[in-house]
Amino acid sequence: MDNYAIADNFALLSKLMDIHGENSFKAKSFASAAFTIEKLPAQLKETPRDQIFKIKGIGDSTGKAIVEMLDTQQFGLLDHYIQITPPGILEIMKIKGLGPKKIATIWKELEVESMGELLYACNENRLLLLKGFGQKTQDSVKQNIEFYLSNKHRFLFAEVAQTGNELEKQLKGIFDPAPVSTTGAFRRNAVIIDEIEFLIAATPESIQQQLSLLPGFKLTSAADHNAVWSYEEKYKIVTHACTVEAFPAQLFLTTGAAAFIDKFNAAGGNAAIDGAHSEEEIFSRADMAFIPPCLREGINEIEQARGRNLPSLIQPGDIKGIIHSHSQWSDGLYTLEEMAVAAQKQGFEYLVISDHSRSAFYANGLDADRVLAQQSQVDELNAKMAPFRIFKSIESDILNDGSLDYPDEILATFDLVIASVHSNLKMTEEKAMARLMKAIENPYTTILGHMTGRLLLSRNGYPVDHKAIIDACAANQVVIELNAHPRRLDIDWTWLHYAIEKNVLISIDPDAHSVEGFSDIYYGTLAAQKGGITRTNNLSSFTVDQLNAYLLERKKRKNLIS
Incomplete structure (x- = not known):
């Protein structure tokens, strides 16, 4: 268990204790410990157990809790509060603008225990009946709930990239020698991913039979050559079935955004798709340069490909x-020297240190005197680390x-x-x-x-x-x-x-x-x-x-x- 996980547990516990009206001093001690742990330069799991209790900001109870998490990967006190808290309240905690005290009021006085109930309460203006709630607060809560619900089960690409790539590797092993590939928005490296799509050169029956045997997969719907799966009760997986011969054409058609496919067809490219042995052949037949999957969005890539002037994409x-980097001078986890040495070891030629300015008091922003002190350290490090350079x-x-x-x-x-x-x-x-x-x-x-x-x-x-x-x-x-x-x-x-x-x-x-x-x-x-x-x-x-x-x-x- 790393520092972030421990800090997250403490932060969650502090909020739950506040919601349940527990001793505020004790709740604050866990919140303070979470803040301290996030800023530690070394991992607690690599710290001798007796030294954990000597860290400033870590008391006896928080120290024992850290040791418990490190030794057992469990946190009994947090588990207790999760068990006595309705699941819907845990979800409501994700809504911005609602602190523990307000959540406790909504729960205890309105008997609201789910996101849907809270949205209904907002629509019925029931939050206005509560002390400390006004029209602006209610409007903000409603807006934040609607935003949360509209983005539920959506993921950052970074959050699903490893899962998608590992599943692709697993499916290739299962269906070998038949071709398998990710496709759709995932293959285009979309910023937000609603579903991870796979194209598999196998029959729909074979795909359903094989995936039903895999841990975490649950079939939710199937029609013609497509099937929708729930994976680990978290991700939406879509599988497309096709023959081996049709794989290149189907990979092309399922990868491109709708706007891209429309533009490609309008440019006369539809005749180039059927019977092609590869995507490269499809573009060649259409008299276009090969367009990488990430560009197939239907913006200007078709025109560029026809003119053979596609950009050489950055790598x-x-x-x-x-x-743009931060150090312990403001709110970073590592010292300036540690950041610079790491950048140098990773092969970078320079580091631009850009800690927060003085108005960012919440991030320990630098006043004028600290700016000059940091710049003096930069001069010393540059003299020592040349030709690597730190820019001020x-x-x-x-x-x-x-x-x-x-x-x-x-x-x-x-x-x-x-x-x-x-x-x-x-x-x-x-x-x-x-x-x-x-x-x-x-x-x-x-x-x-x-x-x-x-x-x-x-x-x-x-x-x-x-x-x-x-x-x-x-x-x-x-x-x-x-x-x-x-x-x-x-x-x-x-x-x-x-x-x-x-x-x-x-x-x-x-x-x-x-x-x-x-x-x-x-x-x-x-x-x-x-x-x-x-x-x-x-x-x-x-x-x-x-x-x-x-x-x-x-x-x-x-x-x-x-």
Whole structure:
């Protein structure tokens, strides 16, 4: 059991104790321990048991609970509270905007014990009868419930990638030598996955017989050559049956989005499908270059393929450095040196350290004195680690009026500035645009961070005019971040084509708060591929010398240096 799992258990226990009206001091002690554990640089499972009790923020009861989890993989106290809590209340805890105290009030006073009951109560204005609840609260709860329900049983690609790939390998072993492949949105590396699809060159009867024997599979419906399965009571699996001879054609037809297939047929490609021995042959017959599955969305890839000018898509290995990372100076898990050494060992040429700015008090943001102290450490590490380089940066909050978080004399000390919105996210488009445009026009803004503030399947971003923002970034030579965290992937890939058209650089950045976070570059790269990004369009594909030259030239153009 790793630190995150232990911290999650403590956080859940604290909330359940609050819901049940237990001693608030004891509940807070578990919440505090969860916060402490998330920030630990070392894994508790690798820490001697007696040393666990010496960690600041870990008391006797929390220490014993940690040892119990490490030794037994169980947590009896948490199990007890889960058993005495209705399952529907546990689900309601997932709704944003409802803390333990409000949930307890809803449960005890309205006798609501499920999500459906809560939504009905909102529709009947029953929350307005409760102390501490007003119209705005009720409206917010209703909106958040509807958002949650609409996204239930949907997954980030990163959450299902391993499952899909492992199942594909398993099915290939079962049906060998018949061909098997993932298909549909999963094969296109879609950002959100509703179902994992497989094409299998076997009869529907054979597929149903074989999959029914596999652990975790339960048939939910079947029609003609398709079947729908529940896997591990969590994932929706769809299987398509075909003959071996028809496999290439069916793989082509089931992979492409509807818009892609329509455009392909409209371009006269439908005659090229039947009887083809491979997807490559289908494109060749249609007088097109081969279109990778990730691009088959029906945007402009058909025209590019006919003109033989498809982009050479960026690959994970094209990323030369880590741009946008956090250390223990703000809210990262590792020291600056540990982050830099790890990046160097993984073959990267540089690290852009961009801890949070002073207004981000919740993330231990850096005031001016701490900025200068960190920059002094950067100088020391650069002298020791050359030719690897740490670039001095900051993730500056974009304040309510659109200004950045420091005066110009502090902003001038950074090699580059990432400007992001972190607070007051509930904005109208007019407010959001005014705030973002002012930040983009600030000469010190080098990169616009996670443009909409969205958290996929958790929070809609604030509304923006994407075209206007991209146009402004083009006019002000501001790079747009493609935040590679699987829950952000912001800017959305569908707008990358327009950014390319306007010659705006993209930067695939992991927003890494730990060494492990570097690996998110992979998912950012997959999203960038869907938008047609090449390594020349991407700032984090610049070598250390190229990035340094770019930043200096930009500062000269902005009259920030002579």
